[in-house]
Amino acid sequence: MTFELTAEQSALRDSVRDLFHSQAAPAQLRELWRTETGRDAQLWKGLSEIGIPGLLVAADYDGAGGTEADLIVVLEDTGRFCIPDSILESCMLGPTLIAEAGTEHQRSQWLPGIAAGSLRTTARLHGTTYVPDAHVADLLITEIDGELHALSQDEFRVVPVRSTDPSRRLFRVQAAPSPRSLLPGGRLVLRRNRQRTRIGVAAILNGISARLLGDTVEYVKLRQQFGRAVGSFQAVKHLLAEVHAGLFASATATTAATNDVAANAANADDTALLAHQYAIAVEANANHAALQCHGGIGFTWEHDLHMWLKRGKALELAYGTYRTTAAEAGDVGLARSAHQPAGNPRLPNHTDQAEG
Numbered sequence: 001m002t003f004e005l006t007a008e009q010s011a012l013r014d015s016v017r018d019l020f021h022s023q024a025a026p027a028q029l030r031e032l033w034r035t036e037t038g039r040d041a042q043l044w045k046g047l048s049e050i051g052i053p054g055l056l057v058a059a060d061y062d063g064a065g066g067t068e069a070d071l072i073v074v075l076e077d078t079g080r081f082c083i084p085d086s087i088l089e090s091c092m093l094g095p096t097l098i099a100e101a102g103t104e105h106q107r108s109q110w111l112p113g114i115a116a117g118s119l120r121t122t123a124r125l126h127g128t129t130y131v132p133d134a135h136v137a138d139l140l141i142t143e144i145d146g147e148l149h150a151l152s153q154d155e156f157r158v159v160p161v162r163s164t165d166p167s168r169r170l171f172r173v174q175a176a177p178s179p180r181s182l183l184p185g186g187r188l189v190l191r192r193n194r195q196r197t198r199i200g201v202a203a204i205l206n207g208i209s210a211r212l213l214g215d216t217v218e219y220v221k222l223r224q225q226f227g228r229a230v231g232s233f234q235a236v237k238h239l240l241a242e243v244h245a246g247l248f249a250s251a252t253a254t255t256a257a258t259n260d261v262a263a264n265a266a267n268a269d270d271t272a273l274l275a276h277q278y279a280i281a282v283e284a285n286a287n288h289a290a291l292q293c294h295g296g297i298g299f300t301w302e303h304d305l306h307m308w309l310k311r312g313k314a315l316e317l318a319y320g321t322y323r324t325t326a327a328e329a330g331d332v333g334l335a336r337s338a339h340q341p342a343g344n345p346r347l348p349n350h351t352d353q354a355e356g
Helices: 007-023 026-032 041-050 068-080 087-101 104-116 186-222 234-262 268-293 305-318 322-337
Strands: 121-124 139-144 147-152 156-161 170-175
Touching: 007 041, 007 068, 068 087, 068 186, 068 234, 087 104, 087 121, 087 139, 087 147, 087 186, 139 170, 147 186, 186 234, 186 268, 186 305, 234 268, 268 305, 268 322
Parallel strands: 121 139
Antiparallel strands: 139 147, 156 170
């Protein structure tokens, strides 16, 4: 197993970072709060030109034919730059669900448009309540009674809900499924989709943690107290060193889990679950440390830090909390110790999902 980026992945990361630097500076993200959609068409166009929406789409449908390991590089930087678009749903979950659960007609109908960036998807899966970016989605993939349906814009309506993070546009959706919208292989791919969700969220959380840590280190170098830089105090050093060590371990766990998922390994359920659980814990610690070391200034809207603090808190809850992932890991361990198969995964309930 390798933990180093390939030359192609490094080039992809550099291209994405250049785009985010030019199109997604904090001031530009703030401007989007006042727009109707909260989304920048030029940013999505830039991602499409790089090929991000089609990264996991097979070459037969005009995609790049990449793996989860390629997209994880991008997802980490969406956290690092606090990108508001739901890249996880539109570029990872949507394309793979259609490819693995859809018919040949459905794949031919939708995957080329997804690969080109002209068709955006979002998803409501695994008992989640709110759907990100449903207002700009051309296609909604939703789980209903254990089956998957792919619904076009005229087959669902959206109701906005308030989020603690003004950049995250969340919606309740009211869907009208039909036999025509059914993805016939849906029951068979939900488990693998759960793995992808976990490694994707873990990567985004790691990116948020990295940004919180980096910005905090720079701040404590400059902030003076008692005639000394705050970063020179041992308590601050220890706090940030703990975040750094945790982030290194979390990034390693996410890479290992991603390789397992990409290879469809037998232990991918376990490693994806643990990567998600660990990333939540590390981000929560980074969130706390950043706020404390900034002297609470991150609470204010005027300081950019609050954008990452809020995004981190939202994602600690959105796809399963530390408590639910820990409980599921415990259930799996107990079942195995008793030589019995584990039961159904413990999914986030509505309380765990509350971001508003």
